[in-house]
Amino acid sequence: MKNKAKHSIVFIVAVAILAAGFSYFLNWRYQNRYSMKQPTVAAENKSSHGYQKVMDSNAAYQNVDRYLKQQHFNGNITIYHKGKLVMDQSYGYQDFEAMKPTTPNSMYLIGSAQKFTTGLMLKKLEVEGKVNINDPIDKYLPWFKTSKPLILKDIMLHRSGLKKFNGSPTAHSIEDVAKELQQADIQPGMYKKHLYSDGNYIVLAAVIQSITKEPFAKYFNETLRKPYDLRRTAFYNEKNYESDMAKGYDEHRALRHPKYMEQYYGAGNLFMSTRDMAKLILNFQENKIFPESITTPMLFEFKTPAYPSIYRYGFTTYGQQHRVNGNFFGEKLTSYFNNDYIVVIASNYKSDKNENHLKYVYTKLLNQPEPKQPK
Numbered sequence: 577m578k579n580k581a582k583h584s585i586v587f588i589v590a591v592a593i594l595a596a597g598f599s600y601f602l603n604w605r606y607q608n609r610y611s612m613k614q615p616t617v618a619a620e621n622k623s624s625h626g627y628q629k630v631m632d633s634n635a636a637y638q639n640v641d642r643y644l645k646q647q648h649f650n651g652n653i654t655i656y657h658k659g660k661l662v663m664d665q666s667y668g669y670q671d672f673e674a675m676k677p678t679t680p681n682s683m684y685l686i687g688s689a690q691k692f693t694t695g696l697m698l699k700k701l702e703v704e705g706k707v708n709i710n711d712p713i714d715k716y717l718p719w720f721k722t723s724k725p726l727i728l729k730d731i732m733l734h735r736s737g738l739k740k741f742n743g744s745p746t747a748h749s750i751e752d753v754a755k756e757l758q759q760a761d762i763q764p765g766m767y768k769k770h771l772y773s774d775g776n777y778i779v780l781a782a783v784i785q786s787i788t789k790e791p792f793a794k795y796f797n798e799t800l801r802k803p804y805d806l807r808r809t810a811f812y813n814e815k816n817y818e819s820d821m822a823k824g825y826d827e828h829r830a831l832r833h834p835k836y837m838e839q840y841y842g843a844g845n846l847f848m849s850t851r852d853m854a855k856l857i858l859n860f861q862e863n864k865i866f867p868e869s870i871t872t873p874m875l876f877e878f879k880t881p882a883y884p885s886i887y888r889y890g891f892t893t894y895g896q897q898h899r900v901n902g903n904f905f906g907e908k909l910t911s912y913f914n915n916d917y918i919v920v921i922a923s924n925y926k927s928d929k930n931e932n933h934l935k936y937v938y939t940k941l942l943n944q945p946e947p948k949q950p951k
Contacts, residue, residue: 614793614811614841625807627680627851632662639941641665649933651923652682654850655942656858658916664851670822670924672829681808683820683847684922685834687904688890689911690846691777693856695889696865697784697799698732703870706787716783720758724767728783731776733885737766741775743836750792753839754782774843777890781842792841804859808849812837821847822924824906829925832906844904850920853900853911857918886949897947901931912938912947 631637637655640663644653650668654661666678701707709729713720716728722738730736739760747753757775781792788795793811801809810817812834824832837845863871875893877883886892892899900911909922910931919942921934939946 614791614813614838627664627808627849629666629680630661630664632657634662636941637663640937643937643941644933647929647933649923649930650678650925651684651921651930652678652680652850653922653937654680654854654918654920656854656918659858659862661851661854668925670820672823672825673831678822679820680851681820681849682822682922683808683810683817683849684822684909684924685812685824685844685904685907686846686848686853686909686922687844687902687907688774689848689853689900689902689909690840690842690844691890691902692900693796693800693846693890694777694780694784694842695732695891696856696860697796698728698780699866699870699874699889700799701784701787703866707783713779713783716786717754717779720754720779722758723761726762728780730768731779732889733770733887734772734776735768735770736776736779737762737769737771738773738775738779739763740771740773741778743839747836747839749838750778750782750785750841753778774840777843778840784842800856804856804864806848806852806856809852810847811841812845812847817847820849822907822922824904824924824926826906826926832926834905844902848909848922850909850922853909853922854918854920857900857911857913857920861913861915861918892947894947894949897945899947910934912944914944917942917944 631641640653640655644667652666653663655663664680666680666682668678670676670678670682698707702709707716707728709732710727713726713728713731726736738757741753741757744753744756747756753775757779784795785792800806808820826832859865860871873882874889875898876895878886878893886894897912897914902909906926907924908926908930909920911918911920912934913919917938919934919938921930923930935946938944
């Protein structure tokens with residue numbers, strides 16, 4: 577009897593071990609299949625060549641500098657004129673508590689302006705023939721079934737009708753967000769209707785991962801960050817860039833604490849300096865990202881089947897003038913640009929006046945038309 581009991585105990589323990597091992601295997605397989613771990617960049621890869629202030633002697637840029645100082649602007653501005661860097665200046669503090677001044681290397685949480693970078697990545701895959709913007713989404717994410725068919729273009733243009741996404745306490749990755757949005761299905765009365773939502777571009781990030789078979793952050797680094805020398809651009813979790821990351825504050829100068837950042841790949845968890853955004857736009861304009869046959873329609877065409885609205889691929893075009901914009905947790909980055917000027921302004925102090933400052937600089941001091949809907 578004792579031997580029998582002993583054998584029974586051994587059998588039960590063995591079964592328990594096997595069950596635990598099988599459970600671990602299933603969890604591991606799920607994590608590897610559906611949740612790609614986003615890489616961080618090793619400290620030794622951080623460029624030691626930072627940015628320095630630039631101020632052209634032209635009176636127009638001196639006036640810009642004087643105006644921003646008079647307005648007690650807190651943040652950074654970068655200006656390119658006809659492809660030449662003419663101004664890169666910083667004002668105030670990137671960390672008010674520590675009294676740490678901004679520098680040309682200060683990086684801001686750019687929020688929805690990250691959609692512009694995601695749009696460029698998506699377009700690159702189109703140009704390479706790896707994706708068709710008119711394909712149904714379930715061609716790339718087979719589990720993304722909704723009550724009505726969705727194509728990638730619907731998602732890119734924010735007309736998917738998917739639930740507006742504001743962060744989730746139960747999601748921990750791009751795939752988690754995409755699955756929650758798929759399960760919530762198309763919202764009543766919103767199919768093919770405009771509903772701006774970060775969720776759309778997080779879903780596109782999941783599509784990009786599925787196509788490239790690599791983490792979104794890795795593909796971003798390979799296609800945009802490294803080729804175009806974006807020296808002060810990093811995802812929220814890249815600790816070796818932390819000293820350059822501005823802290824966001826509300827209108828009462830209370831510190832904001834970003835949350836759900838691991839969910840926002842593709843739509844809001846990227847830090848950039850104003851010079852890096854300006855450099856990226858310049859490379860786009862100069863046909864260094866796409867051939868001219870692709871760039872020109874992206875910038876200037878609208879009310880066509882390919883570009884039915886002024887919004888496309890994460891930015892807005894108003895004919896000859898263009899706008900990139902994003903704000904998140906007290907930080908805001910906005911750019912106005914055309915064939916002559918690229919102006920990027922960013923601040924970590926939430927204020928309704930920030931874009932007004934940019935508008936004044938662009939239209940009054942640089943004498944450019946305001947980016948707005950043509951009549």
